Amino acid sequence: MENCIQVENFTKKYGKFTAVKDISFNVKKGEIVGFVGKNGAGKSTMIRCMTNMLFPTEGSIKILGMDSIKDAKAIKSEISYMPSETELYERVTSKELFKFALSFGKGEMKQANKLAEYFELDINKKISELSVGNRKKVSIVLMFLNKGKVLVLDEPTSGLDPLMQNKFFSKIKEETEKGVTVFLSSHNLSEIERNCTRALIIKDGIIVDDLNMDEINVAKIQSVTYKTADGKAESYDYEGNLNKLVEKLSTLDLNFLEIRPKSVEEELIRYYKGGEVHE
Amino acid sequence: MNKFSAKNVIKLSRFDLKNNRRLIVGWMVSVFAITFLYMILFSSMKEMALAEWDSMPVEILEFMGIKSFSIMNDYNGYFGMMYNLLLIAISIFTVTFSAGIIFKEEKSKTIEFLYSLHLSRMEIYFSKVLTAVVAFLMVLLSLIASAAICGFLNGGDTFILSDFFQISFVSGFIAFFFTGVALFLGGITTRISVGMVSAMVVVASYLLGYLGELLKYKGNFLLYLSPFQLFSPTNALDMSSETVIHLVIYTAVMIALVAFGAIVYKRRDFNI
Numbered sequence: 001m002e003n004c005i006q007v008e009n010f011t012k013k014y015g016k017f018t019a020v021k022d023i024s025f026n027v028k029k030g031e032i033v034g035f036v037g038k039n040g041a042g043k044s045t046m047i048r049c050m051t052n053m054l055f056p057t058e059g060s061i062k063i064l065g066m067d068s069i070k071d072a073k074a075i076k077s078e079i080s081y082m083p084s085e086t087e088l089y090e091r092v093t094s095k096e097l098f099k100f101a102l103s104f105g106k107g108e109m110k111q112a113n114k115l116a117e118y119f120e121l122d123i124n125k126k127i128s129e130l131s132v133g134n135r136k137k138v139s140i141v142l143m144f145l146n147k148g149k150v151l152v153l154d155e156p157t158s159g160l161d162p163l164m165q166n167k168f169f170s171k172i173k174e175e176t177e178k179g180v181t182v183f184l185s186s187h188n189l190s191e192i193e194r195n196c197t198r199a200l201i202i203k204d205g206i207i208v209d210d211l212n213m214d215e216i217n218v219a220k221i222q223s224v225t226y227k228t229a230d231g232k233a234e235s236y237d238y239e240g241n242l243n244k245l246v247e248k249l250s251t252l253d254l255n256f257l258e259i260r261p262k263s264v265e266e267e268l269i270r271y272y273k274g275g276e277v278h279e
Numbered sequence: 280m281n282k283f284s285a286k287n288v289i290k291l292s293r294f295d296l297k298n299n300r301r302l303i304v305g306w307m308v309s310v311f312a313i314t315f316l317y318m319i320l321f322s323s324m325k326e327m328a329l330a331e332w333d334s335m336p337v338e339i340l341e342f343m344g345i346k347s348f349s350i351m352n353d354y355n356g357y358f359g360m361m362y363n364l365l366l367i368a369i370s371i372f373t374v375t376f377s378a379g380i381i382f383k384e385e386k387s388k389t390i391e392f393l394y395s396l397h398l399s400r401m402e403i404y405f406s407k408v409l410t411a412v413v414a415f416l417m418v419l420l421s422l423i424a425s426a427a428i429c430g431f432l433n434g435g436d437t438f439i440l441s442d443f444f445q446i447s448f449v450s451g452f453i454a455f456f457f458t459g460v461a462l463f464l465g466g467i468t469t470r471i472s473v474g475m476v477s478a479m480v481v482v483a484s485y486l487l488g489y490l491g492e493l494l495k496y497k498g499n500f501l502l503y504l505s506p507f508q509l510f511s512p513t514n515a516l517d518m519s520s521e522t523v524i525h526l527v528i529y530t531a532v533m534i535a536l537v538a539f540g541a542i543v544y545k546r547r548d549f550n551i
Contacts, residue, residue, distance in 0.1 A: 100294055
């Protein structure tokens, strides 16, 4: 399957500070890839370099075979980008903003009206009159209007209520069924678990893991929690032979014991916390 | 697909002008009103000023651009004196506006929306150039219209239209030049308050020119750093070959600054 996004040896430095260090990954057509990491890990920097808001210090980024710097304008007609912060022009209405955006693109106002209705957005209100959540909806509609083959989304559901989050991902699924590729960053780990086919974990500017969601669901890691009669309590992750684990635990005078497979969300949290896995 | 589109530049500029119409119209009305207030009083100001200024130090009069009292007898001369001062205000408007329209996009992060559209950085930059030039011309024309109306009303024989327009547009180049400076500064960085820096450049330029006048031969070189001196209403009216050369040089410098600003804008990180 062709690579829609190719990142090779990408590094971004701000003076002496290295925000992203020598990362490489590919995203294939039709994938929904979640980009996960703590605040300040380098997610937005990576995404902004993909969209030529920022320039890589080293390395290259290609989207649909086009270079993110040399072909920046051409890429724009093939991708839809949604920034994390919904800063828009305050004095215009959503309708005026959609018309303005459509004047540079390929969609029609009919489509904008349909999307606005789907996301329950009043397009005749000025942006200044909209709540944070409604401004996010404007941003979402603008993103879908561009009809990109690749969707690059930076925290797309922050500020949305759960119903709108569901609607958003239903729309995303519709697009992926047409062959659209999605690359999104999010702090919502259950959202990543439910909707993504793959998760790239970034920590301190480095990709620490590339998780296939289907493989994670095969429970390799067990979450172990126990309490002993003399009051000792412990909780840890275990990966290895279950018989050995049971043999070890049977030497303890246990009051409470729980062994269960870890969920994807818990697995991803481990990277946030920097936790260790026992073997 | 990467081709520069003038149509996109015009569309962007129209959107920008629409978003900033209150500010531009506000300045147009203010400049029109202030100019009208000063110029309609030409006849009465003439007598009052001659009485007051007799006792004023020469240096203060020179700071105000007044080299001789004979200007008070002549509508165009009087206009030139007022124009000299009003151009400082218009220059400050045009630099803060021009730098501001680039700076604001990044500071408020609307550039993330704008740049997500099918646009290149050059199209965005030159749309700002077009917006700045149109806004500047609207404010300048508002001043010229106001002064022209007053000229017809009370200028009498001393209001010579061709001289009036010559002063208006040649000296008006001063503010136009500073527009280019502000666009250059906005293009190269938005990590500092470029509007304030540009305004300081305007004020410094005026003061350097004044200093050059005061110091006479010792400080003559300072005059070349001040468009306020080189393109003063007096020089604009004379239109000597020296003034024409200065005009050509300053135009070339302005174009070079805007071009350099464009090149840097194309290659720098947005400050978001």
